[in-house]
Amino acid sequence: MPIYEYAAVEQGCAYCEAHFDLRQKLDEAELTACPQCGAPVRRVLSAPNVAIGNAHVLKESNVESKGFTQYRRAGKGVYEKTAGKGPKYISGD
Structure with missing residues (x-):
């Protein structure tokens, strides 16, 4: 809101x-x-609040240290784990 x-x-x-x-x-x-x-x-009318410089938050090492798992799209319907615990690949098949 x-x-x-x-x-x-x-x-x-x-x-x-x-x-x-x-x-x-x-x-x-x-x-x-x-x-x-x-x-x-x-x-x-007031200025919006814009977050700048938070790219480090989504780095693999930071994501994993906070207990999250991160996946990147490796192809159509296939995701590869880049950080955290869980299956190495997730597929829509």
């Missing part, structure tokens, strides 16, 4: 005047009033 940022349109309480974040479903309606004081609020 995305996190949306809201701010008071007019004078509100300390909560909404300082901007607040709210986790909402994509199909939920946008808030029109502060949940604490009822003052009118609007959704504010």
Whole structure:
């Protein structure tokens, strides 16, 4: 679920005047009033949170040390184990 940022349109309480974040479903309606004081609020455009530099997390040595098994596609319907415990190959046959 995305996190949306809201701010008071007019004078509100300390909560909404300082901007607040709210986790909402994509199909939920946008808030029109502060949940604490009822003052009118609007959704504010904010920067997205982008994760950069986490490629090391998926390295075979790291995956195996955390107890996971990793497979890579070796062909149509065939996967070869690259890290962890389990069968050397998985096939859809």
